[in-house]
Amino acid sequence: MVTLAEVAQHAGVSASTVSYVLSGKRSISASTRQRVEASIRELGYHPNAGARALASSRSNIIALMIPLRTDMYVPVMMEIAIAVTTTARAHGYDVLLLTGEEGPGAVRRVTGSGLADGMILMDVELEDERLPLLRASGQPAVLIGLPADTTGLTCVDLDWRATGALCVEHLAMLGHRDLAVIGEAPAVYERHTGFAERTLDGLRNRAAELGLRVLHRPCEGGYDAMAATLARTLDERPDTTGFLVQNESAVEPLLALLRQRGRAVPEDVSVAAICPDQVAVQASVRLTSVGIPAQEMGRRAVERLVAKLDGHTPDEVLLLPPHLTPRTSSGPAATRS
Amino acid sequence: MVTLAEVAQHAGVSASTVSYVLSGKRSISASTRQRVEASIRELGYHPNAGARALASSRSNIIALMIPLRTDMYVPVMMEIAIAVTTTARAHGYDVLLLTGEEGPGAVRRVTGSGLADGMILMDVELEDERLPLLRASGQPAVLIGLPADTTGLTCVDLDWRATGALCVEHLAMLGHRDLAVIGEAPAVYERHTGFAERTLDGLRNRAAELGLRVLHRPCEGGYDAMAATLARTLDERPDTTGFLVQNESAVEPLLALLRQRGRAVPEDVSVAAICPDQVAVQASVRLTSVGIPAQEMGRRAVERLVAKLDGHTPDEVLLLPPHLTPRTSSGPAATRS
DNA sequence: TGGCCGCATCGAAGCGCTTCGACTCCTTGG
DNA sequence: CCAAGGAGTCGAAGCGCTTCGATGCGGCCA
Numbered sequence: 172m173v174t175l176a177e178v179a180q181h182a183g184v185s186a187s188t189v190s191y192v193l194s195g196k197r198s199i200s201a202s203t204r205q206r207v208e209a210s211i212r213e214l215g216y217h218p219n220a221g222a223r224a225l226a227s228s229r230s231n232i233i234a235l236m237i238p239l240r241t242d243m244y245v246p247v248m249m250e251i252a253i254a255v256t257t258t259a260r261a262h263g264y265d266v267l268l269l270t271g272e273e274g275p276g277a278v279r280r281v282t283g284s285g286l287a288d289g290m291i292l293m294d295v296e297l298e299d300e301r302l303p304l305l306r307a308s309g310q311p312a313v314l315i316g317l318p319a320d321t322t323g324l325t326c327v328d329l330d331w332r333a334t335g336a337l338c339v340e341h342l343a344m345l346g347h348r349d350l351a352v353i354g355e356a357p358a359v360y361e362r363h364t365g366f367a368e369r370t371l372d373g374l375r376n377r378a379a380e381l382g383l384r385v386l387h388r389p390c391e392g393g394y395d396a397m398a399a400t401l402a403r404t405l406d407e408r409p410d411t412t413g414f415l416v417q418n419e420s421a422v423e424p425l426l427a428l429l430r431q432r433g434r435a436v437p438e439d440v441s442v443a444a445i446c447p448d449q450v451a452v453q454a455s456v457r458l459t460s461v462g463i464p465a466q467e468m469g470r471r472a473v474e475r476l477v478a479k480l481d482g483h484t485p486d487e488v489l490l491l492p493p494h495l496t497p498r499t500s501s502g503p504a505a506t507r508s
Numbered sequence: 509m510v511t512l513a514e515v516a517q518h519a520g521v522s523a524s525t526v527s528y529v530l531s532g533k534r535s536i537s538a539s540t541r542q543r544v545e546a547s548i549r550e551l552g553y554h555p556n557a558g559a560r561a562l563a564s565s566r567s568n569i570i571a572l573m574i575p576l577r578t579d580m581y582v583p584v585m586m587e588i589a590i591a592v593t594t595t596a597r598a599h600g601y602d603v604l605l606l607t608g609e610e611g612p613g614a615v616r617r618v619t620g621s622g623l624a625d626g627m628i629l630m631d632v633e634l635e636d637e638r639l640p641l642l643r644a645s646g647q648p649a650v651l652i653g654l655p656a657d658t659t660g661l662t663c664v665d666l667d668w669r670a671t672g673a674l675c676v677e678h679l680a681m682l683g684h685r686d687l688a689v690i691g692e693a694p695a696v697y698e699r700h701t702g703f704a705e706r707t708l709d710g711l712r713n714r715a716a717e718l719g720l721r722v723l724h725r726p727c728e729g730g731y732d733a734m735a736a737t738l739a740r741t742l743d744e745r746p747d748t749t750g751f752l753v754q755n756e757s758a759v760e761p762l763l764a765l766l767r768q769r770g771r772a773v774p775e776d777v778s779v780a781a782i783c784p785d786q787v788a789v790q791a792s793v794r795l796t797s798v799g800i801p802a803q804e805m806g807r808r809a810v811e812r813l814v815a816k817l818d819g820h821t822p823d824e825v826l827l828l829p830p831h832l833t834p835r836t837s838s839g840p841a842a843t844r845s
Numbered sequence: 846t847g848g849c850c851g852c853a854t855c856g857a858a859g860c861g862c863t864t865c866g867a868c869t870c871c872t873t874g875g
Numbered sequence: 876c877c878a879a880g881g882a883g884t885c886g887a888a889g890c891g892c893t894t895c896g897a898t899g900c901g902g903c904c905a
Contacts, residue, residue, distance in 0.1 A: 172622070174891055185855045190893060197894095200853060217620030221567060222891035224558030225860050235605070239590065245583040252589075253576065256607045265623065268572070268603045270593045283554025285509070286602065393790040420790060423760055427792055453730040453757060455764055511861055522885045527863060534864095535882060559861035562890045 173216040182210040193218065224285065232265045233476060234287035236278075236301075238294035239271040244419045247447055247465045248293065251315065254469025255291060262477045264288075275301045282308040289476045291315060295326075297363040311479040313472045317365045321488055325479065327472045330490035331366045334461050335374030337495050338415050338443050341459065343381045346504035347413035347441060350378065350385045351404045353397070353425060355418045357389040370417060370445065386411070392420025394427070401428050412504050417445040426455050426500075437502035443495075451498065459501035461493045510553040519547040530555065561622065569602045570813060571624035573615075573638070575631035576608040581756045584784055584802045585630065588652065591806025592628060599814045601625070612638045619645040626813045628652060632663075634700040648816040650809045654702045658825055662816065664809045667827035668703045671798050672711030674832050675752050675780050678796065680718045683841035684750035684778060687715065687722045688741045690734070690762060692755045694726040707754060707782065723748065729757025731764070738765050749841050754782040763792050763837075774839035780832075788835065796838040798830045 179186045184203060191197040192207045199207075210216075224230040235255050237248055256266045267287055269277045271294070278301050281287045288311070292301060295316035305312050306323060314326040342350060352374065354360070355367050371387060378385045386408050390400040400421075404411060416422050422444055426436065434440050436456050444451060444460040451460035471489060478485050516523040521540060528534040529544045536544075547553070561567040572592050574585055593603045604624055606614050608631070615638050618624045625648065629638060632653035642649050643660060651663040679687060689711065691697070692704050708724060715722045723745050727737040737758075741748060753759050759781055763773065771777050773793050781788060781797040788797035808826060815822050 172620070172891095175893095176891075186892080187856075187894075188854060191854085194893080197854085198852065203853080215620070217617065219562070219891050220621040220623040221558050221561030221565075222860090223893080225556070225562050225862085226891075226893040228558075228860075228893095230558060232604070237590075239594075245586045249582045249586045252605065253574075253607055256605050257576075257609050260607075260610060266605045267569070268589065268593050268605045270590055270597075272594050273597060280554065283509070283552070284557040286557040394792050424792070427764065455731050455761070509861095512863095513861075523862080524864075524886075525884060528884085531863080534884085537883060540883080556861050559890090560863080562860085562892085563862040563864080565863095565890075 172219070173214045175216075175218070178207065178210050178214055178216050181214060182207045228285065230286060230288055231263060232267050232287045233259055233473070234267045234269055234277075234281045234290040236269040236271065236290060236292045240294070244447070246449075247463055250447075250465035251293060251469040254466040255473055258470045258473040259477075262473065264473075264477070275304050278304045278308060278310070282310045289313075289480055291472050291476060295365065297365050297368065311476060313476045313479070315468055315472050317369070317488070317490075319365070323487075325475050325485075325487050325489075327468055327475060327489045328366070328491070329464060329468065330492055331369035332373030332376075333490075334445060334493040335370040335372065336377035337461060337493050338445065339374050339377040339381065339383065339385075341443060341495055341497070341501065342413040342415070342441060343378075343383055345413075345441060345501060346506075348383055348504070349408055349411045350383055350413040350415060351408065351411045352385060352387040353400060353404075353414060353416045353418060353421050354387055354389045356391045360389055367417070374415070384408070390418055390421050392418060392424075394424045397421050397424035398428055401425065401432075405432075412440050413501075414440060414442045415445070416442065419444075419446045419450050422446065422450060422454055422458065436500050439505060441501035441504070443501050448496070451496070454500075456500045457498040459496065459498045461495045464491055467491060509556070510551045512553075512555070515544065515547050515551055515553050518551060519544045565622065567623060567625055568600060569604050569624045570596055570810070571604045571606055571614075571618045571627040573606040573608065573627060573629045577631070581784070581800075583786075584800055587784070587802035588630060588806040588809075591803040592810055595807045595810040596814075599810065601810075601814070612641050615641045615645060615647070619647045625817055626650075628809050628813060632702065634702050634705065648813060650813045650816070652805055652809050654706070654825070654827075656702075660824075662812050662822075662824050662826075664805055664812060664826045665703070665828070666801060666805065667829055668706035669710030669713075670827075671782060671830035672707040672709065673714035674798060674830050675782065676711050676714040676718065676720065676722075678780060678832055678834070678838065679750040679752070679778060680715075680720055682750075682778060682838060683843075685720055685841070686745055686748045687720055687750040687752060688745065688748045689722060689724040690737060690741075690751060690753045690755060690758050691724055691726045693728045697726055704754070711752070721745070727755055727758050729755060729761075731761045734758050734761035735765055738762065738769075742769075749777050750838075751777060751779045752782070753779065756781075756783045756787050759783060759787060759791055759795065773837050776842060778838035778841070780838055785833070788833070791837075793837045794835040796833065796835045798832045801828055804828060 175186050175189050179189045189207050192199050192204050259266050290312045293315045295314045295318050297319040299318050302318055317326050317328045359367050375385055388400050388404055390396055436442055444458045446460055448462040451458040512523050512526050516526045526544050529536050529541050596603050627649045630652045632651045632655050634656040636655050639655055651661055654663050654665045696704050712722055725737050725741055727733055773779055781795045783797055785799040788795040
């Protein structure tokens with residue numbers, strides 16, 4: 172391995188000069204800079220990460236904690252992770268991947284060891300057990316997702332409440348009065364994942380304001396679960412004409428089952444989904460949907476974190492506004508006889 | 509931050525003693541060890557990663573390079589990534605996430621800076637541009653996927669050739685003579701991704717041996733693409749009774765389209781898939797499939813890498829044997845009139 | 846013309862840890 | 876009873892980098 176000292180010797184300057192060329196923290200004459208840069212290139216020098224971290228107490232690494240669970244739509248997680256990584260690189264940071272498996276202890280380990288300069292937590296629950304440790308550690312962090320108590324935390328998330336409301340408005344405008352909400356798996360609600368509860372909340376409030384009836388049913392993905400859920404729903408509310416799906420692996424089964432029952436989409440029933448755009452356009456019916464801005468969430472989270480690390484302390488909670496794209500799965504409610 | 513020296517002072521021993529307690533590289537009396545451990549706990553000491561890396565020239569980090577592309581089944585990538593991370597933790601390593609975006613230069617950067625002790629490359633192509641750099645760097649590495657030339661490399665992969673052959677055998681045994689292979693998107697073949705070509709290869713060879721006819725059609729995911737592909741396939745080979753799908757986002761469209769055309773599964777046509785088990789059981793018809801052992805691949809890759817880092821140099825290429833699970837999408841070919 | 850300031854550079858002191866040699870006991874075999 | 880050797884501990888020398896004075900030097904203002 173080539174070291175700073177070797178570069179310095181090769182360029183005929185002192186080690187500190189090379190260091191300043193690299194960091195730009197002091198002015199260096201053009202001629203010296205060029206000489207040093209030439210030596211760096213010629214010797215193929217790469218600064219040693221450990222030494223740099225030790226001397227500067229900055230690792231230039233940010234930790235990304237992703238959930239272990241697979242009961243939520245994985246591609247979204249992946250997209251966020253990739254957006255985080257590429258954005259981080261653009262700011263000169265690398266990304267350390269942590270899984271939920273290690274538990275809250277991971278926060279302490281990373282914090283304590285100086286492995287990372289800051290962290291990004293995904294899949295934050297309303298009462299997340301990692302938060303007390305986070306707050307105590309004083310580690311710069313950004314959450315993707317919104318806990319119940321956000322004091323002292325920086326969060327980035329889709330505005331789920333507005334998302335729910337937006338969907339209801341869309342269906343209401345089309346004349347639908349009875350809505351069924353096909354939700355995430357029961358486990359998602361049980362562990363109080365913020366986004367699921369908030370969506371429901373926003374959606375129910377708006378429905379109440381507009382005088383619509385809403386039936387909410389959590390649903391595991393797949394055909395069998397969806398079949399049972401649909402049967403029950405139509406039993407309980409035969410007049411349901413609007414479906415709102417917030418569970419990607421229930422989308423296709425629902426469409427197939429509606430077809431089976433002879434309910435045409437969108438003539439007999441309308442379907443709107445909260446899912447990645449890719450899912451919406453690849454489905455057997457092009458779905459009216461509110462997209463999940465995974466990339467933007469990842470990018471914003473990193474930008475916020477980097478700003479914190481640079482000493483700026485920007486706004487605390489950033490909610491991205493939802494966008495509904497009407498496609499062919501929703502239309503005017505059939506007028507009743 | 510608490511340092512080694514503070515722990516040492518607190519415990520009334522020298523710094524090196526604390527270090528040896530931590531690493532276990534020299535024998536320490538039980539009483540001293542206990543005293544030191546108590547101090548560590550009491551002070552909440554965590555060794556500084558940078559200092560440790562500098563002194564030992566080991567970062568205890570492994571780099572995982574994942575592809576940026578999203579034309580392949582993302583959940584599999586994610587599952588591998590998670591398996592890699594948890595296995596790595598179990599061996600005392602953290603995982604640094606690199607995306608393909610940075611290009612082959614990432615290999616050099618990580619190697620040169622001592623950021624990681626070794627790396628795992630995913631989505632390796634037959635003639636991967638990262639390999640020359642990897643070989644040159646001498647960095648311990650494990651590939652998930654098999655390049656054309658494996659000399660000097662350690663690789664872990666599903667035995668795709670055997671996978672293709674296994675599927676053909678299954679359908680042949682059921683009496684099918686005309687097979688259609690619905691493959692990955694054309695782009696996947698164009699960039700010479702090993703697994704796609706190998707599967708095809710294994711499958712064609714076995715089909716030739718058994719006297720079956722095979723039609724291979726790459727296919728983008730989604731309904732429209734699948735509809736076009738299916739129409740063309742049945743035009744060209746009306747007698748096709750066996751379908752083999754190696755593209756998760758074509759599975760459900762295919763099943764729906766077959767239904768539309770009045771071809772019952774498995775009575776009229778059989779369908780086998782190469783996909784994660786979860787996809788196979790969640791489909792509208794429970795699919796006969798060869799699973800993709802994502803977890804095992806991730807786990808094995810880490811184990812191989814850790815062995816290398818520990819100085820053992822185990823076998824170079826590890827091919828996992830495929831397993832076919834018969835479900836309800838395949839059955840005996842209808843006897844011809 | 847003298848004093849000052851700013852630019853460019855250097856030297857040295859760490860950052861917190863690992864590791865090697867050395868030292869002190871204490872046991873054990875001859 | 877002594878030499879040999881092992882167990883347990885310590886001190887010190889780095890690992891490669893950053894960063895804080897200190898230094899030398901030329902230009903500028905009064």
